[in-house]
Amino acid sequence: GAVVSQHPSRVICKSGTSVKIECRSLDFQATTMFWYRQFPKQSLMLMATSNEGSKATYEQGVEKDKFLINHASLTLSTLTVTSAHPEDSSFYICSARAPDRGHGGAFFGQGTRLTVV
Amino acid sequence: AQSVTQPDIHITVSEGASLELRCNYSYGATPYLFWYVQSPGQGLQLLLKYFSGDTLVQGIKGFEAEFKRSQSSFNLRKPSVHWSDAAEYFCAVGSGGGADGLTFGKGTHLIIQP
Numbered sequence: 013g014a015v016v017s018q019h020p021s022r023v024i025c026k027s028g029t030s031v032k033i034e035c036r037s038l039d040f041q042a043t044t045m046f047w048y049r050q051f052p053k054q055s056l057m058l059m060a061t062s063n064e065g066s067k068a069t070y071e072q073g074v075e076k077d078k079f080l081i082n083h084a085s086l087t088l089s090t091l092t093v094t095s096a097h098p099e100d101s102s103f104y105i106c107s108a109r110a111p112d113r114g115h116g117g118a119f120f121g122q123g124t125r126l127t128v129v
Numbered sequence: 130a131q132s133v134t135q136p137d138i139h140i141t142v143s144e145g146a147s148l149e150l151r152c153n154y155s156y157g158a159t160p161y162l163f164w165y166v167q168s169p170g171q172g173l174q175l176l177l178k179y180f181s182g183d184t185l186v187q188g189i190k191g192f193e194a195e196f197k198r199s200q201s202s203f204n205l206r207k208p209s210v211h212w213s214d215a216a217e218y219f220c221a222v223g224s225g226g227g228a229d230g231l232t233f234g235k236g237t238h239l240i241i242q243p
Contacts, residue, residue: 018172046230055219056173058230105172107230118231120165122172 014040016108018121025096025128033091033124035106041086042108046118047079050103062089096128131156133220135234142210143242150205150237152220162203163221163231164194173219179203190214215241 015038025031035045044063048056060081062068068081078100080092089108093100103125107118134153142148154160161180165173177188184196194205203220217238221231 048230055233055235056231058232061230103170107173119175120173123170125170 014038014108014110014119016042016106016119016121018106018124020124021122022125023127025126027097027128028095030092030094031096031126033093033104033106033126035089035091035108035121037087037108037110037119040108040110042089042110043086044109044118045083045089046107046109047081047089047091048105048107050105050123052103056105059091093126096126098128101126101128131160131222131232133222133232133234135218135220135237137237138235139238139240141240141242144212145209148205148207148210148214148239150218150220150239152203152205152234153201154203154220154222155201156222158224160203161223162194162196163223164188164192164203164205165219165221166190167217167219167236169216176205176218210239210241212241212243215239 017036019034046061047059049059050056058071059074060068060070062081062083064083064086070076083089103123105123107120109118132155163178164176167173176192177186179186179196186194192207196203217236219236220234223231
């Protein structure tokens with residue numbers, strides 16, 4: 013199956029700093045990537061959809077100025093959490109979709125555990 | 130708006146026993162349905178998916194799921210669970226084109242008793 017790599021797997025940062033998370037599709041070109049957030053013992057909530065070369069589409073309630081998404085190439089999307097605060101601590105998971113891989117769904121990265129102290 | 134309901138937050142099953150995890154969905158068009166498994170601190174692994182055709186879908190690790198349109202359900206089953214099946218299971222629904230992200234249920238935590 014297709015491989016999606018997410019980096020880092022864990023990060024601890026100080027309140028007020030910014031953190032960048034990378035999502036790479038290793039063996040396919042991902043025209044669309046999705047970013048999800050998962051609070052402890054809860055489900056995944058879609059934050060935003062990014063298409064290569066265009067601006068990301070954010071879900072209602074997600075601050076686009078706080079969660080900056082860049083999808084500059086067909087194999088890389090980045091999520092930057094700006095001016096992070098403890099309430100941003102969460103598990104962030106990306107997924108990548110390739111149009112030639114069939115309908116629906118996507119392949120998921122292994123997630124990034126962000127802890128803001 | 131689309132939604133997914135997994136009515137069981139926790140399920141405990143003895144090793145070797147059969148398993149059924151429930152999933153109900155609400156979707157305006159033809160649903161594309163998925164089951165994922167997540168081990169602690171890990172990402173998601175796709176178990177199986179349904180797009181069309183045979184309503185009984187076979188997946189990896191011996192799992193299967195049955196799509197029942199009349200009941201808006203897509204329950205996951207396994208005839209005999211193993212201790213390694215202990216994990217969090219998520220049901221999800223999405224659009225056929227895949228242009229939109231998935232909507233997930235809240236998950237069911239599976240506990241395996243020896």
